[in-house]
Amino acid sequence: MLFAGLIWLTAAVVAAAFAMKRWWFPPPINTYAANFDSYFSLNIAVAGIIFFLAQAALGWFIWRFRNQGRRVRHTEGNNRLEVVWTAVTLALFLAASVPSAVLWSRVHLDLLSPTAMSVELLGQQFAWNVRYPGPDGRYGRTSARFVNDAAGNPFGIDDGDPAGKDDVVSGALRIPAGKPVLLRLHSRDVIHSFFVRELRVKQDLVPGMEIPLKIEADKPGEYEIACSELCGLGHHQMRGLLIVMPPAQFDAWLRQQREARQ
Amino acid sequence: MQPTVRQLASVWAALLGFTLVEVGLAYPHLSAALFLIVLLALSVGKSAMIIGFFMHLKFERRALSLALFPLLIVFILVLLALLPDAERLREMRF
Amino acid sequence: MEREATWEGGGSPFAIGVKPLGMWLFVVSDALTFSALLVTYTYCRLSNPDWPTPFHFSPSILFSTAMTFLLLSSSFTMALAVRAMKNGRRRQTVRMMAATIAMGLGFVALHLNEWFHLMRVGNITLTDNPWHQPLFGATFFGLTGLHMVHVCAGSIYLAIVAAGVARGKFGAEDVETSGLYWHFVDLVWMFIFPMVYLMSVAR
Amino acid sequence: MENPTAAKVHAPPGGFLRRYVFSTDHKVIGIQYYLLALFSVFLGMTLSALMRYHLVYPGEKQHLFQLLWPNGAPDGIMTPELYLSLMTMHGTIMVFFVLTTAPQSGFGNYFLPLQIGAPDMAFPVLNMLSFWTTLLSFLVLCSAFFADGGAPLGGWTAYPPLSATGAIAGPGMGTGMDLWIISIALFCVASLMGAINFLTTVLEMRAKGMSLMRMPLTCWGWFVTAVISLFAFAVLLTAGILLLLDRLGGTSFFLPAGLVISDRVLDHSGGSPLLWQHLFWFFGHPEVYIAILPGMGLVSTVLSVFSRKPVFGYKAMAYAMVAIGLLGFLVWGHHMFISGMSPYSAIAFSVLTLAIGVPSAIKTFNWLGTIWGGQLRLTTAMLFALGFVSVFVSGGLTGLFLGQPALDLYFHDTYFVVGHFHMIMGVASIFGIFAATFYWFPKVTGRMMSEPLGKIHFYCTFLGAYAIFIPMHFAGIAGNPRRYADFTQFDFLKDLASVHKFITHAALFTAVIQLLFLWNLFWSWRRGAKARENPWNATTLEWALPSPPPAHNFGINPPLVKRGPYDYSLPQGGKDFLMQHEGEEE
Incomplete structure (x- = not known):
């Protein structure tokens, strides 16, 4: 009987703790993140109800059917019930897969306008590097042979390629607010993963692959x-900054950087 | 029940024959995809003969084949889910 | 309680003994190991354009065809051995198994010869080759190497069983079980040969 | 033709070594596996306690750390590499040597032959070899602690390139990582031998009348688990061989071109890190079911015995296990939603993943159906079984979030995942192991475990489990990435300090409480009250034997099975249960 009470108590405390939202998502900074939040709320509501009902039922059964020395009525099952709850859960789970696929496709399948700005993000043990192409929109050729962190060339940009002369290399990811940006994710050693909580997006950087990721942020500010993805002993200190700037400010910054390169 | 020597010998001859056909097919230079499909079909046929006669599964109860192969075939097919990714990787290398 | 008595409590849904059934299960499992390796090979090939196709009719295809014939024939003699043992002809069983082992070793000898030829003359090693497609050598030696380990282990296994049959220690079921293993090794080669050799015929 | 299932029935061998060490008796081997798992679980738990402690007191000098790892904690402060190697070893030990070893190889070995009326496993010598290979694998793994550079720090998933490039990727990634792979390969071989043995035993060694549909659900659990092991470990073996080739042979299966690690340009090219993830998770996801299916079978049985009711929907339960086993192979991609896998595959894997919720829900409903209308005897075994249901629901529901790629975009590799899989794979499976221990202890030792101690242990563990793993979900919702050796580098993580403090204290409390179990186990083994042949009035065949069972089990006269495994509270009146070999043929 103690156990029945304990299950109820646990269920109530867990449900209350979730409802409290003391440790929760940071505010979203774009419409996608806001949609994510509402879809998550829907899921947590459904899961919460199922959780609460199941635990409450378990506790109630334990109390209701405590041993009172009676003889139990023999039943081996009920096929109709089996069919009903199989069908109901199947419908529930299949229903979940549709909106989730729609939301997912907004991140990974929607086409991006060809004019979108592109930025290269390179992960290395244990730092982030960012590269913007010059006004020609082209990135300079890179090769592992030219990688030299001390000389400020983490990408290994080949000096022989004129397209690379005007590339801007930066330590922080600066993007203009309200504009779609195509991130080209690269890694030069092990697998890393790009994660900005406020964007509600995460994507691995896999060496040898260029993975495109579309991001867009509306609210200017600095985000971590x-x-x-476990990348070695400095994994926990691989911190980068996403700086969302008002477009005009961003353009000015980029122009200034390009001038400094020349 | 066991296979007769005559059966075993004809299976052996057929396997050698199929092998020669496979080798022969390598030279007209079919397209890679077609060639692979033909080769795999021939290989599956050859394995069926090996399993059926040499491993005398044909002479065992049907239940044994049903217990062993459907799952194996499903899992091999499931493994093929890796291949679209390989195609994609070719596009994404840089 | 006697010290040793025979328990006959069970049913046998497949009407085969525990040893062949155990071997069948091993075969199925090992088949998936090889399948995973073949899928890996296909994955590597698909994801790398310009996969080399360096195998000329002579010597590569000629040799590998001869190896295929050897394995197939060894399977045939192994099947005959199983049959002979079921009919109680011990001496014939041992002879047939000896022939099987001889062909298996012949396969290994030809194979090693081919390996060394590829390494010395073709400059194809585990990690590098003239086309700078390191996975070509890695998948080739990986697949054929794992298969060769199976052939070598099988030869030893068959030798032990044959010796046991000669001394009257092993029965028909043991020969049958070892036969299942040997045929499986043959069967795997039926996929490696076309996928690794024939798909790489020089063009 | 000789009877194909004839097996030798033998008297116990003389001599201590043959009897208790190099024994071919499935019961002794089962106990050996159990003891190995018991040692492993306390080792793994200690590692996690040290990790948790370091996480919340990162700057505090601990003499203990320095004592244990003079190189990993030179001034008493745990280095990140030590933290990550403890984490890797914790995961590997728990997954392989506890959750795979105890429920399947331990209890399965001991009770499968008893429950189906067999004299032993089909291949007793192979069985002994499996155990010794497993033990060897464990020793190889632990030797990584003493290797140059220490234990590997690549996590139990060992993703390349981190795991494939050798010591330049970090200390412990040299010899330690090699030992890790060798250990896993050995474990694969041992598990394959075990799986072949289990399957052959179930298929060929059942006593007369024991049809598949009369097997206790525990046997179904072990059977399906053995099928999974047969296939899953086969693929892991391939992956392990390839990784070892990459490391020792210089091949490039998992290594693409252009890697620059520690300022060194590597001359690999052509491979793909994603290939490892595919092969690994082809094994890795079914592994989850290897850990939990035996527990599901056991819980079904225990709920039935102590409710004095037949399992509700026996057939549905058996089929649900088969469905879970099969579907388990089709969902591995949900570990790779954000890995760079094709987004279309992600949708397919997501639908299949959600589908696996259906058989899981069927099982939960049937468990509730089993206790509905019963007369519950709340023994410790029963409490753990009920706790299993509670935890299974909680841990399963968070799977709903992680199975949807859109939500996994955020939750992947956060503490939400840590909370989820510890709840369902860790706590639920371990509750299964505890329930099995309390339920079968009288049969194995001939003595009863202490119920009061058991109940205190249960209540504390139940609350502790929730107190540890539910707050982890909050850390995950706040975006806390997992596998961080230290939470001081990020601003947003500082806000979570109180959550992590709470988790750590709950974890230390729960860890200490486990000593109560250890005490109960060993004390009762020597001093517990004597157990009758069938103390729980259960129906399955193992309870027809004396406690502990004789070496030759049923001898040459196996029982003739006449009915299903759960005939409780039959309407005829009289005693409220009929054992499987009692009464009239059904």
Whole structure:
């Protein structure tokens, strides 16, 4: 009987703790993140109700059917019930897969306008590097042979390629607010993962692959980039900054950087 | 029940024959995809003969084949889910 | 309680003994190991354009065809051995198994010869080759190497069983079980040969 | 033709070594596996306690750390590499040597032959070899602690390139990582031998009348688990061989071109890190079911015995296990939603993943159906079984979030995942192991475990489990990435300090409480009250034997099975249960 009470108590405390939202998502900074939040709320509501009902039923059964020395009525099952709850759960789970696929496709399948700005993000043990192409929109050729962190060339940009002369290399990811940006994710050593909580997006950086990721942020500000795939002993300190700037300010910054390169 | 020597010998001859056909097919230079499909079909046929006669599964109860192969075939097919990714990787290398 | 008595409590849904059934299960499992390796090979090939196709009719295809014939024939003699043992002809069983082992070793000898030829003349090693497609050598030696380990282990296994049959220690079921293993090794080669050799015929 | 299932029935061998060490008796081997798992679980738990402690007191000098790892904690402060190697070893030990070893190889070995009326496993010598290979694998793994550079720090998933490039990727990634892979390969071989043995035993060694549909659900659990092991470990073996080739042979299966690690340009090219993830998770996801299916079978049985009711929907339960086993192979991609895998595959894997919720829900409903209308005897075994249901629901529901790629975009590799899989794979499976221990202890030792001690242990563990793993979900919702050796580098993590403090204290409390179990186990083994042949009035065949069972089990006269496994509270009246070999043929 103690156990029945304990299950109820646990269920109530867990449900209350979730409802409190003391440790929760940071505010979203774009419409996608806001949609994510509402879809998550829907899920947590459904899961919460199921959780609460199941635990409450378990507790109630334990109390209701405590041993009172009676003889139990023999039943071996009920096929109709089996069919009903199989069908209901199947419908529930299949229903979940549709909106989730729609939301997912907004991140990974929607086409991006060809004019979108592109930025290269390179992960290395244990830092983030960012590269913007010059006004020609082209990135300079890179090769592992030219990688030299001390000389400020983490990408290994080949000096022989004129397209690379006007590339801007930066330590923080600066993007203009309200504009779609195509991130080209690269890694030069092990797998890292790009994660900005406020964007509600995460994507691995896999060496040898260029993975495109579309991001867009509306609210200017500074947000932390946390590496989310174990990348070695400095994994926990692989912190980067996403700086969302008003477009005019961003353009000015980029122009200034390009001038400094020349 | 066991296979007769005559059966075993004809299976052996057929396997050698199929092998020669496979080698022969390598030279007309079919397209890679077609060639692979033909080769795999021939290989599956050859394995069926090996399993059926040499491993005398044909002479065992049907239940044994049903217990062993459907799952194996499903899992091999499931493994093929890796291949679209390989195609994609070719596009994404830089 | 006697010290040793025979328990006959069970049913046998497949009407085969525990040893062949155990071997069948091993075969199925090992088949998936090889399948995973073949899928890996296909994955590597698909994801790398310009996969080399360096195998000329002579010597590579000629040799590998001869190896295929050897394995197939060894399977045939192994099947005959199983049959002979079921009919109680011990001496014939041992002879047939000896022939099987001889062909298996012949396969290994030819194979090693081919390996060394590829390494010395073709400059194809585990990690590098003239086309700078390191996975070509890695998948080739990986697949054929794992198969060769199976052939070598099988030869030893068959030798032990044959010796046991000669001394009257092993029965028909043991020969049958070892036969299942040997045929499986043959069967795997039926996929490696076309996928690794024929798909790489020089063009 | 000789009877194909004839097996030798033998008297116990003389001599201590043959009897208790190099024994071919499935019961002794089962106990050996159990003891290995018991040692492993306390080792793994200690590692996690040290990790948790370091996480919340990062700057505090601990003499203990320095004592244990003079190189890993030179001034008493745990280095990140030590933290990550403890984490890797914790995961590996728990997954392989506890959750795979105890429920399947331990209890399965001991009770499968008893429950189906067999004299032993089909291949007793192979069985002994499996155990010794497992033990060897464990020793190889632990030797990584003493290797140059220490234990590997790549996590139990060992993703390349981190795991494939050798010591330049970090200390412990040299010899330690090699030992890790060798250990896993050995474990694969041992598990394959075990799986072949289990399957052959179930298929060929059942006593007369024991049809598949009369097997206790525990046997179904072990059977399906063995099928999974047969296939899953086969693929892991391939992956392990390839990784070892990459490391020792210089091949490039998992290594693409252009890697620059520690200022060194590597000359690999052509491979793909994603290939490892595919092969690994092809094994890795079914592994989850290897850990939990035996527990599901056991819980079904225990709920039935102590409710004095037949399992509700026996067939649905058996089929649900088969469905879970099969579906388990089709969902591995949900570990790779954000890995760079094709987004279309992600949708397919997501639908299949959600589908696996259906058989899981069927099982939960049937468990509730089993206790509905019963007369519950709340023994410790029953409490753990009920706790299993509670935890299974909680841990399963968070799977709903992680199975949807859109939500996994955020939750992947956060503490939400840590909370989820510890709840369902860790706590639920371990509750299964505890329930099995309390339920079968009288049969194995001939003595009863202490119920009062058991109940205190249960209540504390139940509350502790929730107190540890529910707050982890909050850390995950706040975006806390997992596998961080230290939470001081990020601003947003500082806000979570109180959550982590709470988790750590709950974890230390729960860890200490486990000593109560250890005490109960060993004390009762020597001093517990004597157990009758069938103390729980259960129906399955193992309870027809004396406690502990004789070496030759049923001898040459196996029982003739006449009915299903859960005939409780039959309407005829009289005693409220009929054992499987009692009464009239059904």
